[in-house]
Amino acid sequence: MIAFEDALKIVQDAVYYEMSTERISIHNSLNRVLAKDIVSDLNMPPFPKSAMDGYAICYEDLKNEWEVLEVIAAGQQPEKPIGKNQCSKIMTGAMMPEGADCVIKVEETEELKNAKVRFTEKDTKRNFVPMGDDVKVNDLVLKKGTLLNAQHIAVAAAVGYDSPRVYKKVRVGVISTGDELVEPHLVPGPSQIRNSNAYQLVAQLQKMNVSPLYFGIARDTEESTTKVITKAIDECDVVLLSGGVSMGDFDFIPKIFDDLGVEIKFKEISVQPGKPSVFGVLKNKFIFGLPGNPVSSYNIFEILAKPLIYKMMGCDYKPAEIRLPMAKEYNRKRSGRKSFLPVKIEDGKIWPIEYHGSAHIFALTEANAWISIPVGVSTLNEGEIVDVRQI
Ligand code: AMP
Ligand code: MG
DSSP, rough: HHHBHHHHHHHHHHOOOOOOOEEOOGGOOEEEEEEBBEEEESSSSSSSSEEEEEEEEEETTTEEEEEEEEOOOTTTTOOOOTTEEEEEETTTTTTTTTTEEEEEEEGGGETTTSSOOESSOOOOOEEEOTTTBBTTTOEEEEEETTTTHHHHHHHHHTOOOOSOOEOOOOEEEEEEOOEEEEEEEEEOOOOOOOOOOOHHHHOOOOOTTOOOOOEEEEOOSSSHHHHHHHHHHHOOOOOEEOOOSSSSSSHHHHHHHHHHHHHHEOBBBBBBBBOSSSEEEEEEEEEEEESSSSSHHHHIIIIHHHHHHHHHHTOOOOOOOOEBBBOOOOSSSSSSEEEEEEEETTTTTOOOOOOTTOOOOHHHHSSSEEEETTTTTOOOOOEEEEEEEEE
């Protein structure tokens, strides 16, 4: 049995290549990983830009009355330079006219009977953004390896990258194992349950914008399981199996991995839930034997499979972690393993939820985060600060 931190290192170190790259439409780029630095092809703003709806003037004329020369809409080029005691009405985002160095908010002005305009307050900010204030031509705006979220996509669009180069998606295969499993559309027989893991894993992968291939349920015979695994390894870069990895009479996965020549990197991790987790490498393919219980499968996917898949796509993935106080005391019976516990964040505090263990999939619907409890710690006191990972 190895420590979680060692398992994570083994998984990450196993990735010695990155996926090849492709150019894709910006429309489909959410959650893809950038394969090339992006530099700006322009200054932002590309011209001195009004930050307000108002009047563009020379600041030194602030206390005077101004003659209005023209109205400048966004997207329109000003025609008249601003001279002494002159102004142009200007809209937010429009180009400043020559000679102007200040925009007076429309709410801080009044129109006079003689058609001139004056300032009604004591002082003002300049209310315009100089050319290149945010970004200059050739500035590095997005780094290779960036996981593209909406705000990154906005930047790519602003600097003209409508088809960014990204890493190809990892092809991930999902297999369930177990004679007790039936698919969700069926009514389980007396000794059966529905397959929930496969759909959970598919959804976890879809959240990463990885398109999984689902290979169905392998029956608990060496032959059936070997057949499905062989097909999945053939067609995928990563294979995620669930079930069949514990110590039962029909838990063949470690043996099948051996027979197929999969180099097993670990078979057990000192985490809870998810101890019986197998990770193996076959040539340039990666295979996880995830625990059958759905909460364990969820957890091991998040803490180990996800970083592996991201690394293959050129992204050094680190979940956003925060530290929050416990709303009440929490005790666990054994403290020999690092524990990951589903919890609820509410009012800035961590609330343990009713959780019966790794088969209690219904508990997870209440949870919006996980906390980790270090090896050797069995009590978390009220108010104690804990490490939290949002889900
Ligand atoms: P195993 O690792 O195959 O011994 O499975 C451990 C537990 O997880 C057993 O109670 C299984 O019935 C359950 N289990 C295995 N696979 C799934 C699945 N795909 N969906 C829901 N429960 C499962
Ligand atoms: Mg099983």
